[in-house]
Amino acid sequence: xxxxxxxxxxxxxxxxxxxxxxxxxxxxxxxxxxxxxxxxxxxxxxxxxxxxxxxxxxxxxxxxxxxxxxxxxxxxxxxxxxxxxxxxxxxxxxxxxxxxxxxxxxxxxxxxxxxxxxxxxxxxxxxxxxxxxxxxxxxxxxxxxxx
Numbered sequence: 365x366x367x368x369x370x371x372x373x374x375x376x377x378x379x380x381x382x383x384x385x386x387x388x389x390x391x392x393x394x395x396x397x398x399x400x401x402x403x404x405x406x407x408x409x410x411x412x413x414x415x416x417x418x419x420x421x422x423x424x425x426x427x428x429x430x431x432x433x434x435x436x437x438x439x440x441x442x443x444x445x446x447x448x449x450x451x452x453x454x455x456x457x458x459x460x461x462x463x464x465x466x467x468x469x470x471x472x473x474x475x476x477x478x479x480x481x482x483x484x485x486x487x488x489x490x491x492x493x494x495x496x497x498x499x500x501x502x503x504x505x506x507x508x509x510x511x
Contacts, residue, residue, distance in 0.1 A: 369399060370477055373455040374501055377479070380404045381457045385415035386431040389482075393434035393456040395442060395449050395473070402447050405437025435464040439471050449473070458482035459498075469494055477501060 367375065373396055381392030385408035395402040409415050409430055416422075422430035432440075435456055442449045450472030454460075459478040460468060465487045468476065476491070477499040491498050 370455075370499065370501060373401075373453075374457075374477060374479055376401070376404075377455045377457050380406050381434070384408055384434070385417050386421070386428055387417045388421060388428050388431075389458065391434040391456065391458045391482075393438040393454060395438050395452045395454055397449070397452040402449055402452055403438045403442035403445070405434045405439070405441055407431050407434045407437070433461065433464045434458075435460050435468055439467060453477060459484075459500075460487060462486055465490070469496060475499065 373394060377392040377394050379392065380394060381390045384390040384392065384406040389407065391407045392404070393406070394404045410432065413430070416428055416430055421428040435454060438454070439449065451474050452472070453475040454468055454473045455477045457479040459480070459482045460476065461482060462484045465484070469490070473496065475497040478501065480502045481500070488498065
C-alpha cells in the first residue's frame with residue numbers, strides 16, 4: 365500500500381532524527397511545500413562544537429541547553445541556503461517546544477505535523493489564534509514503505 369503524504373514525510377523525519385547528536389531525545393524535522401522537501405534539521409550542538417553524545421550534556425532545569433532543536437536547525441538550514449519557507453509545512457517527530465514554536469510561527473509555517481507531544485501545550489491555543497494547523501500523528505504507528 366502506498367503511504368499518504370503525511371506518513372511519507374513523517375517517515376523521512378524519523379530518518380532525519382537518526383542523525384541527532386543529543387542522545388537525550390532524537391528529533392528530526394523537515395520543511396515541505398508543494399510536496400517538496402525544502403530543508404531538514406535534527407537536534408544537535410552548535411556547528412563545530414562537540415556533540416552531547418560525545419562530551420555530555422549542559423543541563424539547566426532538566427533540559428540540555430547545548431542542543432539546537434531540530435525545528436530551529438531546519439529553519440536555519442533553509443536560511444543558510446537561501447530557501448524561502450513562508451507557507452511551508454513542518455514535519456517533526458516531536459511537537460515543538462515553546463521557543464521553537466514561536467520561531468516557526470514567525471517564519472511563516474502554516475501547518476505543523478508532529479509524531480509525539482513534547483512538553484508545552486501553549487502551542488495549541490496560540491496556533492489556533494495565528495492560523496497554524498496542528499496535526500497529531502502520535503496515534504499512527506510508523507508504516508513500512510510499500511514494496
